[in-house]
Amino acid sequence: MSKVITSEEVIKHNSNDSVWMVIRNDVYDVTSFLEEHPGGEETLLEVAGQDATQAFDDVGHSEDAKELLKKYKIGSLPPGETMPNVVPQQKPNCCEKVKQIVMVSSVVAGAILVAIVLRKYLASN
Ligand code: HEM
Known part of the structure; x- marks a missing residue:
């Protein structure tokens, strides 16, 4: 079989x-x-x-x-099962998304850091 x-x-x-x-x-x-x-x-x-x-x-x-x-x-294939018509090349898309999220997070984190430093600097003056 x-x-x-x-x-x-x-x-x-x-x-x-x-x-x-x-x-x-x-x-x-x-x-x-x-x-x-x-x-x-x-x-x-x-x-x-x-x-x-x-x-x-x-x-x-x-x-x-x-x-x-x-x-x-x-x-x-199991009886009745067919291959989905999806081309299994969606990994780059997933990684692109992760990269985007990492990039946006770093920008936001950077901005917060700058704000904190600025506040401290202004407060000390
Ligand atoms: C296990 C799967 C396959 C086997 C055993 C196989 C076998 C062969 C053989 C023996 C030939 C020589 C010509 C003939 O005898 O018809 C050939 C030619 C060819 N095969 Fe396949 N093939 C397979 C899958 C595929 C697939 C999936 C494609 C297309 C995506 C493909 C595209 C071609 C092309 C373009 C030629 C050249 C035809 C020509 O120049 O006349 N083959 N294949």
């Missing part, structure tokens, strides 16, 4: 170190195939951690390619 792998797990494998993708609800680990792929490494990386069914079909892969798929299959 094929191993059940959730979409959340697939999404995590979206970097050069580990490339998983879903084609027709089956999960494939193509990490070791990256360099061998006749269509190039980049094409596979673009759909890493995502549903690659459309991309795979659009190329019109040969029967040999479809046969080769079996070699990389590691499991299937």
Whole structure:
């Protein structure tokens, strides 16, 4: 029986170190195939951690390619589960936000500090 792998797990494998993708609800680990792929490494990386069914079909892969798929299959999504259409590249957004918060906080903290120093300075005069 094929191993059940959730979409959340697939999404995590979206970097050069580990490339998983879903084609027709089956999960494939193509990490070791990256360099061998006749269509190039980049094409596979673009759909890493995502549903690659459309991309795979659009190329019109040969029967040999479809046969080769079996070699990389590691499991299937739970019955009825599909991959969310979200591109898992929202981390920079999150970090941008954190950076913004840190920056605003430092400005506010700086202003308070200046105010305290000024008050002390004015009070001593
Ligand atoms: C495990 C998944 C995949 C396997 C086993 C695979 C295998 C292959 C093979 C054997 C070829 C040589 C041509 C053929 O036999 O059809 C090929 C070509 C190609 N593949 Fe894939 N492929 C996979 C996934 C993908 C995906 C997801 C994409 C697109 C995002 C893609 C894009 C291409 C392109 C652009 C070519 C070149 C077509 C050409 O120059 O004629 N492949 N692939």
